[in-house]
Amino acid sequence: MRAMVTVIGKDKVGIIASLSNILANCNVNILDISQTTMQDVFTMIMLVEISGLNIPFSELSEQLEKKGVEIGLSVKIQHEDIFNSMHQI
Amino acid sequence: MIRPFEIIETIKMIQEENLDIRTITMGISLMDCISDDGNVTRRKVYDKITRLAANLVKVGEDIEKEYGIPIINKRISVTPISLIAASSSEDDYVKFAQIMDKAADEVGVNFIGGFSALVHKGYTKGDAKLIQSIPEALSITKKVCSSVNLATTKTGINMDAIKEMGKIIKKSAELTADSGGLGCAKLVVFANAPEDNPFMAGAFHGVGEPESVISVGVSGPGTVKCALEKVKGADFETVSETIKKTAFKITRIGQLVAREASKRLGVSFGIVDLSLAPTPAIGDSVAHILEEMGLEKCGTHGTTAALALLNDAVKKGGVMASSFVGGLSGAFIPVSEDAGMINAVVEGALSIEKLEAMTCVCSVGLDMIVVPGDTSAETISAIIADEAAIGVVNNKTTAVRIIPAPGKKVGDMVEFGGLLGSGPVMKINQFSSNEFVNRGGRIPAPLHSLRN
Secondary structure (H helix, E strand, O other), X not given: OEEEEEEEEOOOOOHHHHHHHHHHHOOOEEEEEEEEEEOOEEEEEEEEEOOOOOOOXXXXXXXXXXXXXXXXXXXXXXXXXXXXXXXXO | OOOHHHHHHHHHHHHOOOOOEEEEEEEEOOHHHOOOOHHHHHHHHHHHHHHHOOOHHHHHHHHHHHHOOOEEEEXXXXXXXXXXXXXXXXXXXXXXXXXXXXXXXXXXXXXXXXXXXXXXXXXXXXXXXXXXXXXXXXXXXXXXXXXXXXXXOOOEEEHHHHHHHXXXXXXXXXXXXXXXXXXXXXXXXXXXXXXXOOOOOOOOOOOOOOOEEEEEEEOOHHHHHHHHHOOOOOOHHHHHHHHHHHHHHHHHHHHHHHHHHHHHHOOEEEEEEOEEOOOOOOOOOHHHHHHHOOOOOOOOOOHHHHHHHHHHHHHHXXXXXXXXXXXXXXXXXXXXXXXXXXXXXXXXOOOHHHHHHHOOOOOOOEEEEEEEOOOOHHHHHHHHHHHHHHHHHHOOOEEEEEEEEOOOOOOOEEEOOHHHOEEEEOOOOOOOOHHHHHOOOEEOOOOOOOOO
């Protein structure tokens, strides 16, 4: 099962480090990372494998969101199906 | 692999444009709860609802978290209670509404629909008792919604029932006078009622439906408006294409959620209702979509055409996105639940007559209309008759949810709270329809050839 982690906000040092730390602790593997600046907003997208997740999904989601608030960015994790179903036929 | 801008588009739709799943509704058949003892029936009803829907709210919340899409309501619809209660010898069906309310509380859903009767051709004994119980049932329960089907294209219009429902609506308002007539906000009358509608107040589980079923109603007026903002001044082909594409995306999420919910609950998937359902929140208004098309205010000349285009494009975009489509599918125009509609009424741009015209081209009907408290039962019946005629002749669903707010006059505002919003009291025609309504009987089914 795969999910997308999206980070939106202002670019700064250590974003990947702080998030990948949380993901590693939860046994989540990062499959792909892409980042770009869209309309002056820094956007980073991580595709992650959550089959081995060792805590409930909602807890991981809360941890990431909390970290986001700490570093002043919006961080979300969503099951990849929501994007696939909306954008692929 | 999904491209980054597509991911951002989805997130933006949810976070900034109020895209949400309006409701996951579980339909439950109560046919096997029927007994000649009312107490036994009610115990079976309670047990069945609380057993089948035990995990509904939790599953809804889990999906909400995992997919990051808000699911605003979790609801239940049941077989029309007039059928379930008829075998009991009881004359008052209020206790059945109370047990529905209790079961809804127990499983934590927002509403339960199905305190209903289907009387388009005539009353059974159960129908008559149920209808008489509606005002009290709605005044002493919180979550129970009631609906009555009064007309169909195949049977015509039951004018006796329409006459009676005028009185029932008045009485419901009087019994809930301290909350502005809130009882009426939970009561809707239909022509051509769909059996699989997930939206309240009109949801009930039709007799042709399976044992239990999951249906989903989507929303997203804000998303459509934002998409149209990007094609300012473009021709109608572009407008239509833009709405179709947006409706497709919205509905795909509805389909995903419906499939996932039905899988997790072990209940069959029913339909996705392709609806544009507004909320009173700013940026979640159907009226504002119409204004984005170039109308100064919703309700001015051109509004019906704009709504027809919107409604059609939503269906065309949505149909391909879901394997099963049903319910009310189309744009909703509930006045009190839509910031743009409220504003249009307050500014004098939108009248009941214009709303009636708009209901010819959209789903559903005169919805959440507040009228003065001294409006007569006959006038309310006549308003219902007009709306039923539109539905019956045009082979579509129409409905009326009207609130004669006790003690209120034209121009007053009535606060209902939550998704029901607040409604400005609208002006109605002052001339009498009494003799017309008091004739009684049935208006025969219309001819469907020689269409003009």
